Amino acid sequence: MKLSRICACVTLFALLLCVCGCSHAAKEFDPEAFAGDMLASGAFSDELTKTEAEIGCRLYGISEDDAEAMLFYFSSGATAEELAIFKTSGKDGDADKLSEAIKNRLERQKSVYESYAPAEVPKLDKAVIGAAGAYLVLYVASDYDAASKAAEKYLDS
Numbered sequence: 001m002k003l004s005r006i007c008a009c010v011t012l013f014a015l016l017l018c019v020c021g022c023s024h025a026a027k028e029f030d031p032e033a034f035a036g037d038m039l040a041s042g043a044f045s046d047e048l049t050k051t052e053a054e055i056g057c058r059l060y061g062i063s064e065d066d067a068e069a070m071l072f073y074f075s076s077g078a079t080a081e082e083l084a085i086f087k088t089s090g091k092d093g094d095a096d097k098l099s100e101a102i103k104n105r106l107e108r109q110k111s112v113y114e115s116y117a118p119a120e121v122p123k124l125d126k127a128v129i130g131a132a133g134a135y136l137v138l139y140v141a142s143d144y145d146a147a148s149k150a151a152e153k154y155l156d157s
Helices: 002-022 031-040 053-060 094-116 118-125 144-151
Strands: 049-051 069-074 082-087 128-132 135-140
Touching: 031 069, 031 082, 031 135, 031 144, 049 053, 053 069, 053 094, 094 118, 094 128, 094 135, 128 144, 135 144
Parallel strands: none
Antiparallel strands: 049 069, 069 082, 082 135, 128 135
C-alpha cells in the first residue's frame, strides 16, 4: 500500500515537472516580425528601406555566405539610422565574425558622420547589438526608448 502511494506521488511529481518545463519553451525569433515591430515603433526618424542582401553585405564587409540569412534596412543617408538582422550558421567563429563586422560598420559610420552630420554620431554611440538565439541584430535609432520597448520581447536579456 505504501509503495503504491509513493509510486503515485513520484509519478505525479514527474508529471508536474514535465508540464512546468514545457510551459517555458524557448521563444522563436521571427526576423520579419521583429523588423516590422521595430519599424512601427516610432524609433526611427527617417524611413528605413529594406535593401538587397548583396548591398548590405558590401556595406558590412561580409559575404552572403557569412550568415545563413540576413535582412538590412537603411535610411536615406541623411541619418545614421539602420536595422540589420543576421542568422548565424552555427559554425565555429561565425557569430564572432558577424559581431566584428557590425562593430567595424559602426566605426566606419562614425567616421563618415563626424564630418558629414555630427548630430548623428550620438545615435551611433548608442547603437544596440543584441542576440536572439542564433540571430544577431543591430539597430541605430533616434528614439532608443521606443526601440528598446519594441525589441525587449524578442531579444535575449
